[in-house]
Amino acid sequence: MTDHERPPSPIHASVGVGMLSGSRTFPEAARVALADPQLRRNLGSATATIRDKRAKVVAELSDWAQLRDAGGAIKSATMSALDEHLLRLEQRVTAAGGVVHWASDANEANEIVTRLVRETGHREVVKVKSMATQEIGLNEALA
Amino acid sequence: MDRPRVALFVTCLVDTLFPDVGRATVAILERLGCEVAFPTEQTCCGQAHINTGYHRDAVKLVRAFVTTFEGFDAVVAPSGSCVGAIRHQHAMIAAKAGDPALADRARAVASRTFELSEYLVDQLGVFDVGAAYPHTVTYHPTCHSLRVLAVGDKPLTLLRNVRGLTLVELPQADQCCGFGGTFAMKNPDTSVAMLTDKMTDIISTGAEMCAASDSSCLMHIGGGLSRLRAGIRTVHLAEILAATQGDAP
Secondary structure, three states: OOHHHOOOOOOOOOOOOOOOOOOOOHHHHHHHHHOOHHHHHHHHHHHHHHHHHHHHHHOOOOOHHHHHHHHHHHHHHHHHOHHHHHHHHHHHHHHOOOOOOOOOOHHHHHHHHHHHHHHHOOOOOOOOOOHHHHHHOHHHHHO | OOOOEEEEOOOHHHHHOOHHHHHHHHHHHHHOOOEEEOOOOOOOOOHHHHHOOOHHHHHHHHHHHHHHHOOOOEEEEOOHHHHHHHHHHHHHHHHHOOOHHHHHHHHHHHOOEEEHHHHHHHHOOOOOOOOEOOOEEEEOOOHHHHHHOOOOOHHHHHHHOOEOOEEEOOOOOOOOOOOOOHHHHHOHHHHHHHHHHHHHHHHHOOOOEEEEOOHHHHHHHHHHHHHOOOOOEEEEHHHHHHOOOOOOO
16 A cells, blocks of 8 residues: 555544543543542642632633633634645745644654654654644654 | 513423422512413423433424413523523524524523523512521532523522521532533542532531522532431522521421
């Protein structure tokens, strides 16, 4: 099969990829996790901290809900015009001397990154946490 | 002056498990001068069906609701959850089924359908309904009424005007009790864990009663509190507002 005939990656991460789905259903996993007192205390504490911070910031503006809606509308509009935005990004990055790679699915993206890393001759990579890279299973591909 | 013709939408939970809430709702409305009807052909609002994906089947329920209630000046229900569903889902379900005429009728009836505190404060312009209830009460704002209907502090305002009632603020009040209707069925362990947090907050208030505008949440909270033998009872907002001689249910 040529590269273009290879079946695309599945839409959902497979079990074990990016730690995004496990072998148990959520209710099953929840039953076990809820019985862990340390985990409950930690989560409770973290959640309370985040909520308090959020409550303080939200209290600064009387129209925060409208602002949130406006932000959501901007995101939706941008997503709908992603094709235009990405092409413009490519133009600007290229003009600034960068290289833009296009991948049609997770497998292709991982192959491109792996090739780029190999071309440096190095075997260790530092990367930031990224949901996009978790969804495509980049860590597993580079390992 | 004509008295407003109001229909009671009793809701499944109240009709089957907590009928006193329905009776209390009628008592309040009649005391405030409304002519209250109870159309017996009413059915479920369909929220559970819609939330579980049975959108085509739910059209029948939307049609039944519209047909039953569109002749009234207003429809009042002792449930933020059901009114939230009616307002946000009925027209959508009809439109999705390819029935724009039904969607229009659904929108029209939904605009005249109110949760109890909304009807009392916004439509009747009343804060003091002449109630007396000499107990310490803490109020849990249920998710639909708080977030979908945005009733704000209407229930608290009504409670503050009840003679003899001591209102104690509930810590972290806007946290969900964990019931969520179908959520409790699909995620029972998480639902109960959330309930534990809610009960901890309720017990910390030292209140005798926990009140809310939704029997679903009250059922969940009340069930948990009874298992704890916590000595705290749950009471619907309607039951408090209907009480005139401090007669607790």
